[in-house]
Amino acid sequence: MGDELIRLEKVTKRFAGVLAVDEVDLQVHAGEVHVLLGENGAGKSTLIKMLAGVHHPDSGDIRVRGQETRIDDAHHAHRLGIATIYQEFNLVPELSVAENILLGRQPHRAGVVSARANRRQVRPLLQRVGLDVDPARPVSSLGVARQQLVEIAKALSLDARILVLDEPTAALTDQEVDRLFEVMESLRADGVGQIFISHHLGEVPRIGDRVSILRDGRKVAEVPADTDEDELVRLMVGRDIDAQYPRRRHVAGQGHAPLLQVRGLTRRGAFEDITFDVRRGEILGIAGLVGAGRTEVIRAIAGADNYHSGEVLAQGKPVPRHNVHAAVAAGIGHVPEDRKTQGLVLGADVAENVSLANLRTYTRGGFVDQRRVEDDARRVTARLRVRMRNIRQSVQTLSGGNQQKVVFGKWVLAGAKILLLDEPTRGVDVGARVEIYEIINELTASGGAVVMVSSDLPEILGMADRIIVMSDGRVSGEMSFESASQESIMALAVKEVESSRAH
Numbered sequence: 109m110g111d112e113l114i115r116l117e118k119v120t121k122r123f124a125g126v127l128a129v130d131e132v133d134l135q136v137h138a139g140e141v142h143v144l145l146g147e148n149g150a151g152k153s154t155l156i157k158m159l160a161g162v163h164h165p166d167s168g169d170i171r172v173r174g175q176e177t178r179i180d181d182a183h184h185a186h187r188l189g190i191a192t193i194y195q196e197f198n199l200v201p202e203l204s205v206a207e208n209i210l211l212g213r214q215p216h217r218a219g220v221v222s223a224r225a226n227r228r229q230v231r232p233l234l235q236r237v238g239l240d241v242d243p244a245r246p247v248s249s250l251g252v253a254r255q256q257l258v259e260i261a262k263a264l265s266l267d268a269r270i271l272v273l274d275e276p277t278a279a280l281t282d283q284e285v286d287r288l289f290e291v292m293e294s295l296r297a298d299g300v301g302q303i304f305i306s307h308h309l310g311e312v313p314r315i316g317d318r319v320s321i322l323r324d325g326r327k328v329a330e331v332p333a334d335t336d337e338d339e340l341v342r343l344m345v346g347r348d349i350d351a352q353y354p355r356r357r358h359v360a361g362q363g364h365a366p367l368l369q370v371r372g373l374t375r376r377g378a379f380e381d382i383t384f385d386v387r388r389g390e391i392l393g394i395a396g397l398v399g400a401g402r403t404e405v406i407r408a409i410a411g412a413d414n415y416h417s418g419e420v421l422a423q424g425k426p427v428p429r430h431n432v433h434a435a436v437a438a439g440i441g442h443v444p445e446d447r448k449t450q451g452l453v454l455g456a457d458v459a460e461n462v463s464l465a466n467l468r469t470y471t472r473g474g475f476v477d478q479r480r481v482e483d484d485a486r487r488v489t490a491r492l493r494v495r496m497r498n499i500r501q502s503v504q505t506l507s508g509g510n511q512q513k514v515v516f517g518k519w520v521l522a523g524a525k526i527l528l529l530d531e532p533t534r535g536v537d538v539g540a541r542v543e544i545y546e547i548i549n550e551l552t553a554s555g556g557a558v559v560m561v562s563s564d565l566p567e568i569l570g571m572a573d574r575i576i577v578m579s580d581g582r583v584s585g586e587m588s589f590e591s592a593s594q595e596s597i598m599a600l601a602v603k604e605v606e607s608s609r610a611h
């Protein structure tokens with residue numbers, strides 16, 4: 109094993125009423141990838157934020173290369189050679205890709221930041237992470253996956269000796285994960301020590317050396333990365349999980365009229381001629397590469413974005429375009445790709461957030477019936493195992509996976525009949541993921557329909573009844589779950605589709 113770079117000893121961090129990290133010991137050596145596992149809210153992000161200078165331990169010691177150290181702030185962490193890729197992005201949306209990567213340390217000439225020098229400096233970094241975009245583009249114009257790659261490029265630009273990656277793969281497709289792992293392997297060969305957090309257990313033996321498992325803030329085990337997956341699950345959640353994809357398939361109402369119909373939906377430059385039906389009882393999966401237009405299609409159906417032509421019908425009735433209220437009234441719920449900016453009101457508490465799509469039913473004579481809101485909020489958050497102090501906790505202070513569960517819970521309470529899910533289990537731990545799948549099962553069993561965009565192919569194959577694949581803004585193929593495989597999906601995802609408008 110390489111030299112010891114980091115040693116945490118009995119590190120503890122408390123937030124008002126929550127013991128987030130409880131006397132945790134952890135070591136990271138040069139050339140090692142140390143994996144951190146645990147359920148949502150177990151304390152993983154809090155732990156690594158103490159290395160990043162974001163939080164300070166209430167007690168316990170941090171040693172960096174043997175030296176006991178108080179890490180004051182992010183700059184101090186950088187000077188110590190520690191770079192962090194955060195779970196919640198830290199990018200400035202208005203700034204360009206290049207500016208974000210070099211934030212605070214742009215090359216200056218006579219005090220003026222040279223945009224050209226900026227771009228020159230970041231190009232090799234973008235190449236390294238496989239991100240093919242103009243460095244001058246504002247970060248806000250990129251989807252979540254590409255923003256994640258910008259985050260990674262930014263951390264690499266620091267030339268750190270210790271790299272901390274908090275769920276870097278959650279937003280990425282398989283190809284991008286492969287590329288990231290190549291980068292991590294090359295850093296390993298250079299003797300960089302890495303801490304890697306993920307809810308995708310299949311990634312653990314591929315990239316990890318050792319695994320530390322947190323439960324309720326405490327470290328409950330340290331095991332080799334080739335430990336059996338079932339054993340890892342047991343250590344994380346304290347019980348067995350029988351089926352990771354508990355889909356109960358019904359004969360989707362063949363005779364029934366479709367619940368959702370999408371006809372020739374087109375937004376120039378984003379997607380073209382998208383046509384599909386979803387019947388009662390059915391889950392339609394949409395697969396494809398990042399940038400294929402899946403999120404844009406879902407957003408258009410949900411009324412969040414406009415489209416140029418085509419139509420959407422719910423239960424046979426046209427849904428007015430670009431009108432979220434009309435979509436909600438038609439029974440459509442939308443779990444968006446980006447929970448932080450689109451799915452949640454960050455300043456509000458859990459109860460307010462889960463009742464948001466359903467306020468009308470809680471309102472009597474102009475007043476919101478808080479008792480009912482709270483009862484319902486308690487019920488749905490218990491079901492989804494949201495880890496929190498109480499339902500009046502601000503969603504901002506929930507862990508990432510728990511925030512995702514709140515977005516999902518909102519549509520459960522609203523009684524949506526048609527759920528449009530964009531990466532619904534991103535960042536959600538194995539146990540809560542099964543709970544989300546069970547709720548989806550209940551919805552389809554009671555005659556609802558689901559459209560699920562996911563970059564997680566096992567999830568698509570395990571839960572969808574029918575799968576369409578998008579490539580470059582168009583549908584490149586369709587198959588039933590029986591005939592689909594990872595290979596057949598990938599082949600369609602890279603297939604070039606003739607524009608129906610050409611010639």
Ligand SMILES: Nc1ncnc2c1ncn2[C@@H]1O[C@H](COP(=O)(O)OP(=O)(O)OP(=O)(O)O)[C@@H](O)[C@H]1O
Pocket residue numbers: 123124126127128146147148149150151152153154155195495496497505506507508509510535537
């Ligand atoms: N700023 C804060 N104020 C209050 N509580 C907080 C704050 N930050 C985190 N917590 C709480 O600390 C606990 C641990 O959260 P943390 O974000 O470390 O979990 P995690 O293991 O990273 O989970 P996930 O897998 O969902 O990302 C949670 O109960 C969370 O609500």
Ligand SMILES: [Mg+2]
Pocket residue numbers: 152153154195274507508509
């Ligand atoms: Mg976290």
